[in-house]
Amino acid sequence: MELRHLRYFLAVAKELNFTKASEVLCISQPPLSRQIKELENEIGVELFDRSNKKVMLTAAGAYFNQELTKHLQDLEAIVLETKKISEHVNGVYKIGYISSICPETITNLVQFLTQKYPYLNIKLYEVSTVKQILALEQNKLDLGIVRAPLVSTKIDSKLWFKDSYVLIFNANKINKSGDLSEFKNEVFVFFNKDYAPSYYNALLEICAKYGFVPNIVHESNNINSIIQLVRNGLGVSIIPRSLKKSHNYPELSFVDLDCNFTTNVLLAKPRQKDSKITESAVSFLLE
Incomplete structure (x- = not known):
């Protein structure tokens, strides 16, 4: 029994007409009839009743069609996974x-x-x-x-x-609501200069735009650590605006900065x- 025998059987079972099934399969009718007969001989049962010029599934054929359809879906999934493995997506x-x-x-x-x-x-x-x-x-x-x-x-x-920047601070510790220049005397928490030099320099440039050099007391290699220090009132920081949504803590406030500065x-x-x-x-x- 070969896979093509099963495909041929399913086509005839769906159309219940050898001529239509052969058109769907793009083969001529005699070879199709021969392949179906080979399948019936191999499993030892008649799958179709061909009497009165009509094609009907026998009881055995109906069961075979039902089970084959079900398990062929599993086979297609197996083939798909096999292809994935062959395409090196299992490493x-x-x-x-x-x-x-x-x-x-x-x-x-x-x-x-x-x-x-x-x-x-x-x-x-x-x-x-x-x-x-x-x-x-x-x-x-x-x-x-x-x-x-x-x-x-x-x-x-x-x-x-493209991401813009925001100032982040603990509103319970710092009672301010103006732009970045009002925070020039605050302690700043930045990324470590050696860890993220371009980012570090970008933040210095932003502060310079607002007319001051930040007092950087604390540095970290992780944004979550920086935000945690700010939450604990140990300083203020400048972070990408996209992080506001994922760090929306009640004690934190954000101030949008000049939109000309982007990362x-x-x-x-x-x-x-x-x-x-x-x-x-x-x-x-x-x-």
Whole structure:
């Protein structure tokens, strides 16, 4: 018994007409009739009643049709998974991302990839843009979520979204509501300069625009740690506006800053390393 015998049987069972079934299958009627007869001979039962110039399923044929339809769906799923494995979607896929990306977005991405590629082993690395660029250049990451600038001849990137900035502070500790210049005498919490130099310098530039040099007392390599320090009243900070939604704590207040200051978030991959998984991931994030 071959797979084509089963496909031929299902076509005839659906049409109950050999001529119509042969048209659907794009074969002539005599070979189709012969293939069905071979199937009946092999399993030892008559599947169709061909009397009175009509084609009807026998009781055995009706049962065979019902069960075959059910199990063929399982077979199609098996074939699909087999194809996925053959396309190398059952290995390890490494994603780097900066901590200032909404955690929910990363979770949604992993859920999407897990559903689409169930045999994929996804590894996540929360690392700085600088370290991601090096890892991408060395093919140690398959996908990187970084902040511009990204200058490398070994990496391809796409703009994911543009982000503006907000001042964040604990309103229970600081009773102010003006623009950034009113906070010039406050303690500031920034990303570590060596960890995220471009981001660090961007924040200095913003403060300079508002006429002061920030008093940076605390530094951290993680945005969640920075926000926690601010929540505890240990300083104020400047963060990407996109984080407001995921850190909407009652004690925190946000002040929108000059919209001319923006930060570009990029989706990056090693150049000349094409991957269907990366295409899927990037398409999902860009939707």
